[in-house]
Amino acid sequence: xxxxxxxxxxxxxxxxxxxxxxxxxHTLPILANVxxxxxxxxxxxxxxxxxxxxxxxxxxxAGPEEAxxxxxxxKLIDILRAMPEGVEVSIKLADKRATIQAGKSRFAxxxxxxxxxxxxxxxxxxxASFSLPQKQLKHLFQMVHFAMAQQDIRYYxxxxxxxxxxxxxxxxxxxGHRLAYCQAQVEGAQLARQEVIIPRKTVLELQxxxxxxxxxxxxxxxxxxVRLRFGEVEMVSKLVExxxxxxxxxxxxxxxxxMICSREVLAASLARASILTSDKFKGVRLSLAPGLxxxxxxxxxxxxAADEIxxxxxxxxxxxxxxxxxxxxxxxxxxxxxxxxxxxDANTSALLTVPGDGDFKYVVMPMRI
Numbered sequence: 148x149x150x151x152x153x154x155x156x157x158x159x160x161x162x163x164x165x166x167x168x169x170x171x172x173h174t175l176p177i178l179a180n181v182x183x184x185x186x187x188x189x190x191x192x193x194x195x196x197x198x199x200x201x202x203x204x205x206x207x208x209a210g211p212e213e214a215x216x217x218x219x220x221x222k223l224i225d226i227l228r229a230m231p232e233g234v235e236v237s238i239k240l241a242d243k244r245a246t247i248q249a250g251k252s253r254f255a256x257x258x259x260x261x262x263x264x265x266x267x268x269x270x271x272x273x274x275a276s277f278s279l280p281q282k283q284l285k286h287l288f289q290m291v292h293f294a295m296a297q298q299d300i301r302y303y304x305x306x307x308x309x310x311x312x313x314x315x316x317x318x319x320x321x322x323g324h325r326l327a328y329c330q331a332q333v334e335g336a337q338l339a340r341q342e343v344i345i346p347r348k349t350v351l352e353l354q355x356x357x358x359x360x361x362x363x364x365x366x367x368x369x370x371x372x373v374r375l376r377f378g379e380v381e382m383v384s385k386l387v388e389x390x391x392x393x394x395x396x397x398x399x400x401x402x403x404x405x406m407i408c409s410r411e412v413l414a415a416s417l418a419r420a421s422i423l424t425s426d427k428f429k430g431v432r433l434s435l436a437p438g439l440x441x442x443x444x445x446x447x448x449x450x451x452a453a454d455e456i457x458x459x460x461x462x463x464x465x466x467x468x469x470x471x472x473x474x475x476x477x478x479x480x481x482x483x484x485x486x487x488x489x490x491x492d493a494n495t496s497a498l499l500t501v502p503g504d505g506d507f508k509y510v511v512m513p514m515r516i
Contacts, residue, residue, distance in 0.1 A: 150185055150216075151238040152209040155249065158236055159227045164380060165194040165201040166220040167352050175265065180217035182264045187211050193266065194220060199349055199384045200267040201356075209237070215261035218245045226254050267383050269374060273367035275311050277336045281377055284364050285357040287318045288350055290507055291327035293476045294320040295347050303389030306346045311338040311368065319394045325473045325511040326397050343368055344387035356380060398508055399498050402489035404465055406435060407502055408458040410486045413440075414478040416454045420444045421471045423452040430516045431471040435490070436464045444471070467493045468516035474499075477509045 151158060165181060173179060173196070182193040187210075193202040226247055230236065236249045240258070247254045279287075288307070296304035299322065310317040314337060317330040353375065357364065364377040375382045420431055420442045434441040440458045445451045467490060477499055478486065489498040499509040 148212060148214060148240050149209040149237060150183070150214060150240050150245070151190060151207045151236070153207040153236065155227055155230050155232065155234050155236050157205065157207060158238075159224070161190075161192045161203045161205045161207075161379070162220070162224055162227070164203045164356065165192045166224060167194075167355055168196050168199050168201055168348070169194050169220045170196050171221070177217060177259050177263055178265070179219055179221070180259055180264070181220040181223065182215065182217050182261055182266070184215040184261065186213050193264075195265060195267055196348075197265060197267070198346065199352070199382065201352070202381045203379045205379065214240060216240055216245065216258045217261055217264050218256050218258050222256055223247070226256075267385075269383050270367075270369050270372050273369045273372075273374065275338050275341050275368045276366065277311065277316070277333050277338060278363040278365050279316070279331065279333060280361045281357045281364050282359045282361065283331055284366075285354060285359065287316070287329050287331055288354050288357075289480055290329040291318050291320040292350050292354065293480055294322060294325050294327035294509075295350065296322035297347070299323070301389075303344055303387055303391055306344040306387045307350045308342060308344055308391045308394070309368070309373075310340070310342050312340045313338060319391070321392060321394070321397070324470065325477075325509065326394060327477065328394060328398065328508040328510075330506050341368060342391060343370070343373065344389065344391055345373055346384060346387050349373075349382070349384040353382065356382070397496075397510055399489070399491065399496055399510065402491050402498060404435070404460075404462040404490040406440065406458050406460040406488045406490070407485055408440065408456065408488075410478055410481055410483055412456050413486065414475065416440075416442050416456045417471055417475055417478070420452045420454050421475070423450050424471055429470045429472050430468050430514050431474070432466060432468050432516050434464070434466045435460055435462075437461050465490050465492065467497065468514040469497070469511055470514055473511045477511075481507075 184191045188206045190207045191204045230249050234249045239246045245256045308319040319328050367374040425446050432443045442454045483501045487500050487502050496512050
């Protein structure tokens with residue numbers, strides 16, 4: 148039976164959209180496959196890892212028949228990528244095999260039954276629903292994703308906290324050493340306060356899929372699941388259970404020492420100084436005096452680096468140590484000209500913000516050097 152007949156790129160695009168979540172090594176072999184469902188000309192592509200499910204639809208079908216199968220996502224993508232651009236590709240199903248043909252190239256892949264594919268059951272009701280432009284949601288994730296923990300035993304840190312509250316949406320991420328916070332206003336919304344933790348893998352996959360457009364993303368949130376719909380894509384993800392730390396207590400206020408400087412100049416200074424840090428010890432010492440910031444590092448081989456930049460600072464001198472990577476992460480993700488850093492003393496966390504913008508906050512714990 149002729150299943151799909153279309154241009155190579157027309158098949159590859161929806162396939163690559165869903166295949167990002169496919170795990171290479173899984174206890175269930177069928178989860179390495181993508182589920183293809185054909186209803187006349189409409190073909191849906193669905194991938195799942197049991198926790199997350201991504202689905203999209205494209206007009207690729209040949210003939211009026213309905214059919215469904217699953218085939219290896221990686222092998223199908225590799226086959227299509229290896230074909231010349233613009234070539235017409237046909238996929239036929241027969242005897243538990245999918246035959247992919249283009250020009251004089253022919254591949255036969257094993258299929259597994261669509262009825263055995265474990266799809267995620269989507270909730271019938273959600274407690275909160277709202278819409279944001281794609282670029283705004285992508286920006287929110289961009290501003291905090293780097294502070295998420297990776298494989299932390301405190302599993303609730305391996306994700307991103309999403310808070311709905313009135314007409315605001317807030318996102319927070321922390322790994323216990325630093326915390327990133329960003330908020331956005333949802334026009335015309337009046338949302339009940341709710342806190343959910345979106346898994347790390349879901350956040351990273353959404354960053355790949357969301358575009359820099361004003362097209363809307365529709366979010367539906369419940370106690371154990373989040374659903375996002377944008378364009379032809381629908382993503383459903385389980386949420387992380389657990390209690391996220393009280394981020395409002397972590398964000399300091401009332402500091403009297405304020406430094407403002409060029410983001411690019413500070414990032415370049417830290418990059419120079421970090422050359423002599425080691426993989427095990429990423430410490431950098433910041434010495435602040437009126438108008439001047441001195442950045443110093445050293446390593447176990449008794450090697451040292453020092454760099455000075457001009458800054459807008461008028462308070463008392465202060466010396467404080469940080470993990471240089473935590474400062475570099477935030478400076479790389481910000482796109483502003485200037486940054487402001489507020490200090491208490493050498494033993495209290497620093498607060499990094501953008502002058503004139505109260506929507507973003509980044510807290511980093513000090514380090515003994």
